[in-house]
Amino acid sequence: MAEINKDLDQGRRSFLGSAGTATAAATIAPGVFLTAPAAAKPADQAVSSDNRWGILIDTQRCADGCNDCVSACEDENGWGQANTSEEHSNELQKSQWIRKVSLKEKTTGHVTSLPVMCQHCETAPCVDVCPTGASFRRDDGIVLVDKHICIGCRYCMMACPYKARSFIHEDLKDQKPWAPRGKGTVESCTLCVHRVDEGGTPACVEACTAENHEAMTFGDLNDENSIISRQLKEFGGKEIRADLGLNTGVRYRGL
Amino acid sequence: MSQRSLISKAALFLAAMVTGLPMLAHAGEVPYPTIIEPDQHFSADQECVLPEDEMRRNHMELILHQRDKTVHNGVRTREHSFEECINCHAIKGDDGEYLRVESPKHFCASCHNYAAVKIDCFQCHADVPVRPSKQHNQRSQLKHHDTLRTEKNLSSQTLKLLSTKGKL
Numbered sequence: 121m122a123e124i125n126k127d128l129d130q131g132r133r134s135f136l137g138s139a140g141t142a143t144a145a146a147t148i149a150p151g152v153f154l155t156a157p158a159a160a161k162p163a164d165q166a167v168s169s170d171n172r173w174g175i176l177i178d179t180q181r182c183a184d185g186c187n188d189c190v191s192a193c194e195d196e197n198g199w200g201q202a203n204t205s206e207e208h209s210n211e212l213q214k215s216q217w218i219r220k221v222s223l224k225e226k227t228t229g230h231v232t233s234l235p236v237m238c239q240h241c242e243t244a245p246c247v248d249v250c251p252t253g254a255s256f257r258r259d260d261g262i263v264l265v266d267k268h269i270c271i272g273c274r275y276c277m278m279a280c281p282y283k284a285r286s287f288i289h290e291d292l293k294d295q296k297p298w299a300p301r302g303k304g305t306v307e308s309c310t311l312c313v314h315r316v317d318e319g320g321t322p323a324c325v326e327a328c329t330a331e332n333h334e335a336m337t338f339g340d341l342n343d344e345n346s347i348i349s350r351q352l353k354e355f356g357g358k359e360i361r362a363d364l365g366l367n368t369g370v371r372y373r374g375l
Numbered sequence: 376m377s378q379r380s381l382i383s384k385a386a387l388f389l390a391a392m393v394t395g396l397p398m399l400a401h402a403g404e405v406p407y408p409t410i411i412e413p414d415q416h417f418s419a420d421q422e423c424v425l426p427e428d429e430m431r432r433n434h435m436e437l438i439l440h441q442r443d444k445t446v447h448n449g450v451r452t453r454e455h456s457f458e459e460c461i462n463c464h465a466i467k468g469d470d471g472e473y474l475r476v477e478s479p480k481h482f483c484a485s486c487h488n489y490a491a492v493k494i495d496c497f498q499c500h501a502d503v504p505v506r507p508s509k510q511h512n513q514r515s516q517l518k519h520h521d522t523l524r525t526e527k528n529l530s531s532q533t534l535k536l537l538s539t540k541g542k543l
Contacts, residue, residue, distance in 0.1 A: 166448035258449065266446050267499060295501055297458040302499030317449040 160319025172261040172341040173311055174369035175325060176348050176357050177234055181335035184222055184233035189336065192327030193218045193237075196312060197299040205293040215286040215301070217309045218324060232375065235324065235336075238263055238284040238309035239360065240369030246276035246285065255306075261341075261369050262313050267305040276306055281361050284308045311369075341369065408489035411482060413463045417510075423463075424454050434460075438496075453510045457500060462508045473503035 161167070194200040199215045206214055218237035224230070240263045246255045247263065254269035255276045265276075265285075277285045285308040292302055298314040301307050312322035321329075325338040339348030351357075357371030416422045423430050424437070437455045444450040453459050464482040468474045474481045476497045479488055483502075487494050 163451045166450055258447065268442060295499060297501040297505050300499035313449065317451050
């Protein structure tokens with residue numbers, strides 16, 4: 121009797137499993153997918169290489185002059201306009217975690233606008249050159265600075281091909297508890313690691329989606345069913361300076 | 376100065392010390408820092424995450440351990456989180472604003488000034504609460520070692536109820 125029940129259960133389970141996969145992969149229209157959000161990692165569990173977090177940026181949808189992702193990052197992580205205590209540094213010295221870049225093609229005059237931040241490389245030059253081990257890559261692909269170890273030598277700033285890192289030149293006040301930052305250390309985009317660890321989305325992506333620009337997609341590059349992976353599979357996505365072979369986590373469409 | 380006068384001066388100094396010391400000891404005891412009690416406790420039956428004497432000696436070990444786990448492994452349990460220390464221990468001044476670490480009444484400063492141990496945590500970290508504590512909602516969702524201590528304190532009936540509701 122028990123064995124019969126077991127067989128029945130297994131049949132039911134496998135049916136539910138296949139039904140679930142079918143739903144998870146449902147495609148409404150090209151580029152529009154339905155998926156359940158990934159469950160958040162338990163807070164006491166370490167990150168693993170099962171995930172590789174990345175962002176896909178659609179430059180066709182990124183409007184020239186729109187700065188929503190940059191201001192969302194400022195507000196979230198407390199830099200730029202969101203932290204007035206960095207008052208002695210000039211514009212070139214001030215921290216910049218994410219910036220908007222416009223490219224104009226000379227022959228046609230076509231302007232492409234795109235946000236550029238830390239590209240979260242798999243083989244990150246900043247990690248290679250760091251003399252103290254402060255610059256490191258987490259198992260899930262997020263490249264960070266451990267500011268407890270950073271000595272502020274700025275080798276990583278020189279090594280980064282994307283000009284993604286900044287150095288803090290002066291004493292700061294009123295930092296966010298989830299984004300500590302201070303004088304004498306280098307910093308850059310953290311892919312909103314505090315949000316990602318709790319199953320969230322980076323602030324820039326959230327702002328872009330909230331304003332209905334839909335130019336940014338965040339997700340797990342290792343999960344072939346994630347929205348970002350399926351978009352990359354269908355439409356492709358380029359790396360900036362792909363010739364360097366860094367395998368970046370941030371990819372661009374229409375570049 | 377001759378050797379004799381030097382010796383006599385030294386003897387005088389010694390005599391002054393010997394007679395003076397007991398007077399000093401009686402005049403005033405070693406001053407203790409004024410430590411301000413936080414408004415809230417870790418739980419109903421526990422003041423802090425560890426007993427007070429352990430926290431006084433080892434709080435820096437807990438913070439250091441948690442710091443590496445959080446930065447490198449993304450472990451974001453709240454029990455030994457630096458932010459939660461601040462959330463509980465921050466106190467407001469007369470103007471209704473939270474006291475900053477520059478104030479000698481700030482919880483960390485009150486003891487560290489006394490012990491003359493300079494802390495650089497607040498060059499980067501927030502010294503006042505910014506968002507509400509996440510301690511309690513996270514504790515109810517955790518399954519592993521972080522809740523073992525609290526689970527022991529619950530009655531078997533409560534545990535059964537929580538597990539049927541999927542909260543354990």
